[in-house]
Amino acid sequence: MTVAHRESGKAVPAVGLVGGWSFPAEMFAPLVRRLPSVEVSAHDWKGFADTWLDDGVPVEVAGGTWLGWSLGGGLLLEAIARGNIRPDRLVLVSATPRFLAADGWPGAALGEWRALRRAALADARSAACGFRRHFGLPGCAVLPPGESDHVSGLDWLAAIDRRDLLETLDMPVEVWLAPDDPLIPSTWSEQLALPRTVIGRRLPKSGHAALFDAWDDLARALDPGAV
Incomplete structure (x- = not known):
């Protein structure tokens, strides 16, 4: 099979990122390699949202394994909830079904989110750079220029809250979380009555950047013959 590394499209890949x-x-280039x-199809968050979460353009995609990191994981849950995609398998990496904190729910403080949103409205690239450094x-x-830093991602x-969905999914789901992640608390899965189809995995390093040291682990999870 050939390797596809593109940002959008409606074909069903063996693996979508x-x-x-x-x-x-x-x-995702290190993972694709x-x-x-x-066959891999890689998407930035906005390309995915514009294709699979636009209510004016109905899309139904079934099959394949889909992996989402951070916001990408939440967008995948939203697309599944809307019936726009139906993966054979879902992999969530440093992602959460609800980003903001709530009563009894660990997450980011609303004030911190608002501060980042204000910064992004003023200067999206500067806000994104500060976000990465922090x-x-x-x-x-x-x-990347333009839309990839857009405030709509924030x-x-x-907006996304798909905790109820995770408690009812019947497809295999892997949740990869890292300790000491200030954005995605590793304890969120303990707050839900997750079915047996949902399996927890630990990323090899700590923090929200743990994905970037886990390419080998994730490749083996997506294709046992990889690496």
């Missing part, structure tokens, strides 16, 4: 806020689809025998995320010097973060 959805990135986080301010990151282009190319963030580790999956030479798998959370130890790579690539500040090569921020609005998606605040």
Whole structure:
């Protein structure tokens, strides 16, 4: 099978990848290289949202494994809830069904989210760069231009709440979380009555940037013959 590394499209890949806020689809290049025998479709968050979450453009995609990191994981849950995609398998990496904190729910403080949103409205690229530096995320010097830093991604973060969906999914789900992640508390899964189809995994390093040290682990999870 050939390797596809594109930002959008409605074809059903063997593996679909959805990135986080301010990151282009190319963030997954190290993972794509580790999956030479798998057809892969990589998307930035906005390309995915515009294709699979636009109510004016109905899309139904079934099959494949979908992996979402950070905001990308929340967008995948939203697309599943809307009936727009139906994966055979779902992999959530440093992602949560609800980003903002609530009563009995660990998450980001509303005030912190509002501050980032104000900064993004004033200067999206500067806000995205500050966001990356604060959370130890790579690539500040090569921020993508334009829409990838758009404030609408932050609005998606605040709006998505699919805790109920995770408690009822009957497809295999892997939840990969890292200790000491200030954005995605590793304890959120303990607050839900998750079915046996949902399996918890631990990322090898701590913090929100743990994904970038876990390409080998994730490649093996997506294709046992990889790496």
